[in-house]
Amino acid sequence: MSEEGVSPGIWRYGLALAIVIAGFGTFAWYLSSGISGSLAGLTQMAAPGEVELDLDEPGEYIIFYENESYFDGRFYRTAEQIPGLEIAVVEKASGRRLRTYPPAASLTYSLGGRSGRAIMAFKVDEAGIYAINASYPSGHGPQIILAAGKEIMEGMLWMIMISMSIVLGSLLIAAAITYKTYTERKRALERPYQRL
Numbered sequence: 001m002s003e004e005g006v007s008p009g010i011w012r013y014g015l016a017l018a019i020v021i022a023g024f025g026t027f028a029w030y031l032s033s034g035i036s037g038s039l040a041g042l043t044q045m046a047a048p049g050e051v052e053l054d055l056d057e058p059g060e061y062i063i064f065y066e067n068e069s070y071f072d073g074r075f076y077r078t079a080e081q082i083p084g085l086e087i088a089v090v091e092k093a094s095g096r097r098l099r100t101y102p103p104a105a106s107l108t109y110s111l112g113g114r115s116g117r118a119i120m121a122f123k124v125d126e127a128g129i130y131a132i133n134a135s136y137p138s139g140h141g142p143q144i145i146l147a148a149g150k151e152i153m154e155g156m157l158w159m160i161m162i163s164m165s166i167v168l169g170s171l172l173i174a175a176a177i178t179y180k181t182y183t184e185r186k187r188a189l190e191r192p193y194q195r196l
Contacts, residue, residue, distance in 0.1 A: 007188060012181040016174035023170020031163045042147040044071050047085065047134035052092065053148060058124050061150045062103055063087060063132065068115035069145040075113070078144050082119075084136050085144070089122045092129040098122045116147060 042064065045051035055061070069076045089098040100122045107118040124130065134146060 008181050008184055010181075010185075012177055016177040016181075019170050019174045019177070023167050023174075026170075027163045027167045030166065031159060042149040044069070044145055044147045045132065045134070046071060047087075047144050047146050048136055048141065050131055050133045051148075053130050053132065054128075055124055055130055055150075056127055057150075058126050059150055060121055060123050061148055062107065062118050063100075063120040063122070064107075064109075064116035064147045064149075065119045066114055066116035066145040066147055068110075068113065069147075070113050071145050076143075076145050078142055082141075082144055084138060084141055086135055086137060087120055087146075088133045090131045090133065092131055098124070098130070 043051065043053055044066070053061075065082060066076070067078050067080055087100060089100055090096065091098065100120050103118040103121045105118070109116055132146070132148060
């Protein structure tokens with residue numbers, strides 16, 4: 001029997017391939033837009049200087065040093081190290097200074113002209129307005145860009161998991177279509193010979 005008249009047609013293999021390509025395309029788009037969205041959630045500030053954060057919920061917040069950045073209409077490219085910079089976090093309502101400490105994990109990012117690494121963390125017990133003040137005790141030092149935010153790593157891990165699920169799902173669907181097409185076509189091709 002000629003393969004041309006066999007049902008299902010070989011176009012199903014093309015469909016399986018299209019599903020895989022669409023899965024990888026969606027993976028790349030979702031991951032890229034998701035990470036960009038996470039970075040947009042970071043509040044930037046020029047240091048030395050001060051910024052007030054209106055924090056909606058308690059938890060751990062991380063301060064990043066962006067040695068490559070774009071802020072307030074200017075591009076910044078500064079040294080990897082920032083010797084002598086002191087950072088203080090103060091609760092505005094009480095004037096209480098929060099304890100700062102090194103971040104538990106080494107977090108870095110490089111995307112959309114911004115490149116940063118986690119340098120400090122602080123914990124907030126309740127929502128409110130908090131001020132981050134960065135200064136050089138000597139009074140002299142380069143102007144740099146800092147960024148602060150919450151649950152950056154958790155958000156990125158969640159996006160990676162969803163993206164990987166999209167790829168895995170497309171591969172499984174494509175494999176099922178390919179297998180079903182192959183077995184049905186094989187049966188259809190063998191059928192005339194079974195009658196003899």
